[in-house]
Amino acid sequence: MSSSNATLLSIESVNAHHGQLPAVRNVSLQVRQGDVVALVGANGAGKTTLLRTVAGAHRASSGTVRWEGADITRMPAHQRVAEGLALVPEGRRLFTAMTVRENLLVARAAGRRGLWSFDTVLDAFPQLVPKLDARAGDLSGGQQQAVAIGRALMTNPRLLLLDEVSLGLSPLAVQGVYDALRGVTGQGTTLVLVEQDLQRVQAVASRIVCMLEGRVVADAPADQLTREQITAHYFGAQRPGAAADASAVPAEAAAHTHHLHKEAA
Numbered sequence: 001m002s003s004s005n006a007t008l009l010s011i012e013s014v015n016a017h018h019g020q021l022p023a024v025r026n027v028s029l030q031v032r033q034g035d036v037v038a039l040v041g042a043n044g045a046g047k048t049t050l051l052r053t054v055a056g057a058h059r060a061s062s063g064t065v066r067w068e069g070a071d072i073t074r075m076p077a078h079q080r081v082a083e084g085l086a087l088v089p090e091g092r093r094l095f096t097a098m099t100v101r102e103n104l105l106v107a108r109a110a111g112r113r114g115l116w117s118f119d120t121v122l123d124a125f126p127q128l129v130p131k132l133d134a135r136a137g138d139l140s141g142g143q144q145q146a147v148a149i150g151r152a153l154m155t156n157p158r159l160l161l162l163d164e165v166s167l168g169l170s171p172l173a174v175q176g177v178y179d180a181l182r183g184v185t186g187q188g189t190t191l192v193l194v195e196q197d198l199q200r201v202q203a204v205a206s207r208i209v210c211m212l213e214g215r216v217v218a219d220a221p222a223d224q225l226t227r228e229q230i231t232a233h234y235f236g237a238q239r240p241g242a243a244a245d246a247s248a249v250p251a252e253a254a255a256h257t258h259h260l261h262k263e264a265a
Contacts, residue, residue: 007068007069008031009192011063011064014026015061016050016058024050025214027063031159033188035190035192036185037205038193038201038204040201042235045214047163049214055080055086056078056080060073086153086157086159088145088160091164097135100134104118104154107155112156116153125146142169142173145169146177158190160189162191164195165178165195198230199227202227208222208225208230213236217236
């Protein structure tokens with residue numbers, strides 16, 4: 001597909017479980033070329049499981065995941081990477097005993113051609129240049145996140161899935177990561193990211209999808225959702241029967257979200 005707004009990813013009535021416990025419940029959404037989609041919601045809302053299910057790291061219990069119209073629901077994760085789908089997981093999951101250089105170069109096994117190479121990744125993350133021969137496990141949190149994103153970019157993804165972008169990072173490190181991501185999206189890479197910082201979400205996302213208890217409860221262009229509306233969805237104040245508490249929840253949710261961001265910083 002060559003259209004600039006062509007649908008890359010379609011999630012159709014997807015359910016996923018952890019054992020007997022439902023984590024993703026009947027989720028449907030689409031991601032178009034060029035989108036920057038932010039997944040928001042409280043801990044346990046199903047955001048990480050949804051990303052892992054899309055990436056092939058977690059098995060869908062039912063429903064369909066389509067990539068450019070083709071059913072990839074049962075496709076192994078490594079084949080999805082070869083198709084242009086890459087996940088930066090929560091916690092980075094680097095090879096900590098290997099150097100930064102080795103962590104980046106190992107991703108070339110995906111074999112996809114494109115803009116991103118060892119040199120262009122270092123252009124996007126210049127803070128890694130003096131650290132190329134350092135062990136990944138010795139880096140700061142922000143540097144490790146840069147390596148994790150750079151490693152994913154080395155596969156030349158068309159869709160980059162980023163889980164908990166700013167978790168555990170200092171505000172300065174978070175700003176550095178997002179500065180680099182602006183360059184990534186400027187090169188045409190589509191993003192789906194999980195982020196707890198609502199101010200950051202509203203600044204970078206083109207769409208915001210809010211999850212609650214495994215379900216999508218809001219999906220709208222970022223400029224059509226206020227912070228109060230997002231935080232109300234975050235805690236379920238927009239659900240039927242929750243109207244009586246709607247006036248109180250946004251303030252509580254905003255305070256909780258601020259607390260989460262402080263922990264992440």
